[in-house]
Amino acid sequence: MSSNNGHGGHSRYSAWSLVRHGLTPKSGWPRAWREHDLESSYDAVIIGGGVHGLATAYYLARDHGMRKVAVLDKAYIGSGGSGRNTAILRSNYLTPEGVRFYDRSVKLYEHLAADLNxxxxxxxxxxxxxxxxxxxxxxxxxxxxxxxxxxxxxxxxxxxxxxxxxxxxxxxxxxxxxxxxxxxxxxxxIVRHDAVVWGYARGADAHGVHIHQQTEVTGIDVSHGRVTGVQTNRGPISTPVVLNATAGWATLISDMAGVSMPVxxxxxxxxxxxxxxxxxxxxxxxxxxxxxxxxxxxxxxxxxxxxxxxxxxxxxxxxxxxxxxxxxxxxxxxxxxxxxxxxxxxxxxxxTPDYSPIMGPTPVEGFYVDVGWGTYGFKAGPVSGEAMAATLASGKPPEIISAFGLDRFTDGRLVGEKGAAAVGH
Missing domain, CATH: 3.30.9.10 (D-Amino Acid Oxidase, subunit A, domain 2)
Known part of the structure; x- marks a missing residue:
């Protein structure tokens, strides 16, 4: 039986070894993800250590080579919506935009165990x-x-x-x-929600992402219309890119950047x-x-x-x-x-007013959002991570999330999903 150590290596253990390691304190198995000192600057900071934030970090490092990335969570990873949902997956939504989006997520979930090992x-x-x-x-x-x-x-x-x-x-x-x-x-x-969170965390860590638990964001620095950094309970961080990937506290975080959310x-x-x-x-x-x-x-x-x-x-x-x-x-x-x-x-x-998420850039340059998920955010974890990683890397949302921009509420381009999301599962 083989077990991956999260950093590219493999070791073989007998059934007895697995039992012995499970019962022995400090058994020598490496941590699934490492602890790091909080650095003074990062290329991107992702606020929220749930499935959306961790998936974004994973694809950002794996697919776009941006590895100086920090994921911040004020508690422990998966402690928010990712750990409190019922982990039902589907793609049978009502709008063409919603169906295409969630179908991509289901397809990513089908191969996720193999991708993350x-x-x-x-x-x-x-x-x-x-x-x-x-x-x-x-x-x-x-x-x-x-x-x-x-x-x-x-x-x-x-x-x-x-x-x-x-x-x-x-x-x-x-x-x-x-x-x-x-x-x-x-x-x-259905899927095991904590396994998805742990798998993405281990994968992101293996690609060099820094995961910081017990790190609360207390402010977002904005100068001349663009993000310059974030303030945390462990000190300031300089960064040109910030992603709000929180659930429950999405409006509080966005307000720190001066961006109002219809949530x-x-x-x-x-x-x-x-x-x-x-x-x-x-x-x-x-x-x-x-x-x-x-x-x-x-x-x-x-x-x-x-x-x-x-x-x-x-x-x-x-x-x-x-x-x-x-x-x-x-x-x-x-x-x-x-x-x-x-x-x-x-x-x-x-x-949100139309029961669809808000994804992409905001009027503040460098400040991005992946919020407003209602009762169906876990279904979208993989596709959101993939799409937001592409957005952060290029500055432009890919076609699959173009309908979910914040500007749709002022332009009258709502994506009404209430008929497929009222109960949410």
Missing amino acids: YNVMFSQRGHLTLAHNDSSLRTMHWRTEVNKLQGVDSSVIGPDEIKKLVPYLDTSADTRYPILGALYHPPGG QTFPLQAAVTEPVRPFLDTVVVSGTLHVYVSQTDRGELVFGASVDPFASYSMRGSLEFTEGIAGHVLELMPALHRMKLLRQWAGLCDM
């Missing part, structure tokens, strides 16, 4: 978006046609086919919310059950019931809903959410009534 546990098990009324069913047909035109595998299926895919779903006609059909998206699935922040809650024998192969989403559910490789059911109905920075769970999610899940799958809910949590979601 790190098992990210991507499982393409299929994705079902249920329709409970005629209006929802029309939207599913609409999305299917948009998807097919972009070469994405999606189709509308009926209750009999749904029952074959998910036998525990109540597809009878005498329920409160009968299932009339569903948008079936075979490439969709509101809402909590999104989720919960997980005790592990049980695997029985749910596909991801199931109901926009009408505001619920989605998937089963992890360890057997837990992961539940989520739509964002809380009020703007807030709170990351505490609520009894109201627990009662609501339990009732909606049982309406879909009554047989789960004996399962125990183990824990719940919340993350912060930055919502």
Whole structure:
């Protein structure tokens, strides 16, 4: 069995060696990514150590040769939205721009484990978006046609086919919310969110990127309309390029550079059950019931809903959410009534007016943003990193993200994704 040390070398370990190293303090295994002194200057500074920031750093170093790059996180990498999401992947969006964008991300995810030499546990098990009324069913047909035109595998299926895919779903006609059909998206699935973060961090470090945890940005220096540096709790950094790749605090960071963002922040809650024998192969989403559910490789059911109905920075769970999610899940799958809910949590979601992200340059030269991801940012980690790396290297956004610029809100070129992102999964 081989294990990569994150810096290009390989060592062979027996099964006993793996156990011994796992139980022995200071076993001699190298760190997945190194600690560095904070340098006084970098060619680029990326604020946010989640999947977007780390992926950008990785592709910036690997594909564009820009290796004097710092990734800053005020806590530890993956401590924000990347560690608080339910890690569902799909590309069956509503607009052509959105479909093309997320389809590229799914394709990158398909090869990510091989590219990073790190098992990210991507499982393409299929994705079902249920329709409970005629209006929802029309939207599913609409999305299917948009998807097919972009070469994405999606189709509308009926209750009999749904029952074959998910036998525990109540597809009878005498329920409160009968299932009339569903948008079936075979490439969709789930991934291990922390593995993606760790894989990108290790890959970026191997290419020379400096990852600085416990490093909070307290200010952004701007002179004559362009970025000149950032201020941190560990000292100042001189840099001509800054990327805001934060979730939850996107507006606070942008305000430091004098750039206003049309973003509101809402909590999104989720919960997980005790592990049980695997029985749910596909991801199931109901926009009408505001619920989605998937089963992890360890057997837990992961539940989520739509964002809380009020703007807030709170990351505490609520009894109201627990009662609501339990009732909606049982309406879909009554047989789960004996399962125990183990824990719940919340993350912060930055919502834009058109439910699409904001990516690219800003009126301040050298200050770039990759923000406004709502409830669907983890799906876009690889493609966002790839596209933002190209943007930072050239100063110009590639075609795949050209529709998501900040200027679309003043020019009236909105990319309306609410019909495919209202529940977000």
